[in-house]
Amino acid sequence: MDGALVRPPGTRAGLSVEGVSVAYPNGHLALRDASFSLQPGTVCGLVGVNGSGKSTLFKAIMGLVRPSAGQVRIGGEKVQAALKRNLVAYVPQAEEVDWSFPVGVRDVVMMGRYGHMNMLRIPRAADRQAVDAALARVGMLDLAERQIGELSGGQRKRVFLARALAQGGELLLLDEPFTGVDVTTEDAIVELLTQLRDEGRIILVSTHNLGSVPTFCDHVVLVNRTVLAAGPTPEVFTGPNLLRAFGGALRQHSLPEQAKAHAPLEAGHVVVLSDDERPLVMAPDGRVLGRLTQDL
């Protein structure tokens, strides 16, 4: 039996980011004293403007950049040890993938099993079963023999989700999973993430899709060069906090009257906040009402 597939009870991996600062060699301080922690069984949205340090935070959690201060612990372990134990799975942004690379759908999903294989990376029966199961779970078994460039936007996303499933990590990082996908695919992804949460995993989603955040994230981390606020969605994902995180970068439309671009939330107005993607609609008291499915 593959030890990585069967988790001994009581080894659920929490994520803690403790006072992490990241400075790049050119002296740019991308992140200062960022702290938050997540318990197993959480879907957490990572929200902030471009250049706010979201991707730096992702890189620090994956061990791609070394924090100049602070530390990241996954299941109580250092990042490198957690990676060796296959605890961390990741789904890249669609723009970062070379879709003309000569690999098929099944090959990509099999890459999720590399950490479970020996040095030569020769798949065993357990690896093939995990790949088939993952492909079936995202509904891509029929397309397993396609070259990845022959897939639609939504199918492409599913392939990389299947890869993360096949790997079976405790912590799943998704970078902008909703960019360029239709509503059907988005709903399917959200459904899958909810299932994974119920299995006790931690899912950390970096997203611009503000309107969807309250519908599937239990927790939110607001980032702007540091962690501005972190905690349960109803407490953190509020109008004032969002304005603090986004400042003037957010498009804000108050109804019925159009508010001035940088005006603070005005009493008595329904507010629509939009950061590129599906806008968020808030009640006059800052409660989240829902989302618009069409951009303004």
Add this chain to the structure above:
Amino acid sequence: MSELLIPFEYDYMLRAMGIAGLVGAVAGLLSCYVVLKGWSLMGDALSHAIVPGVVLAWLGGIPFAIGAFASGMLAALAMAGLRGRTPIREDAVIGVVFTGFFGLGLFLLSLFPSNVRLQTIIFGNVLGIADADIIQMAIIACVVALALGIWGRDLMLSLFDPVQLVAAGGNPGHMRILLLMLLAATAVAGLQAVGAVLVIGMLVTPGATAYLLADRFGRMAAIATFIGASTGLVGAYASYFLDGSTGGSIVALQAAIFVAVLVFAPKHGIRATRRAAAKAVGTPA
């Protein structure tokens, strides 16, 4: 007809065809990684940068492969060291370093103009190489093939999605160093087959050709290896009759195959893509 079999009657021809085929096969396999990494210029740089090492190794009386490999690694280090420490773009850094090394090599070479063996480093002379050199080339080729057998999948993953390699507990930085070392080693082996100037052809063309023919890495690698092996063998064979440069005939043959594939490849060839485009807009091709 029997005239065509004459090359097979000479030991030196058999050895030349054998070693050219072996080095061609390994260079062809490696060329897949080079093409997918986008390192054609880096390969060219390394193959030129090994020349001063060869000259110094000969002067010092040590095996040429050791000097060449050391020289190539030194150039790679110089390029890696300059990258990120200066505002100069990477292609300019590569250009400066490799021409610097190559120039130094040519200068050293000009100090000892009578040495034919050194001249063959630049242009290759697979028909006239010593047994000791053949053994060196064969060992290098086998080591490179073995390394790709062991780390090939990780290397491929580091090209496709380096972050996933990290997630699997691997290290893309190590893979980068591995590819550099394999490139330098293969360039050393290719030296005597086709010469320092043309070895980059063997390290790029088969992979580029196979890329047009295959949608899976395994097939691409098999096709590139086959092209490398067969052109090495045929090129060495042909040079017996043409009495010309073996390196030239091997690399020219590879280029000819590339052009044919570029036009006629069933899916990614120019004709096929044109037909597909015509079909998409609904006009007959």
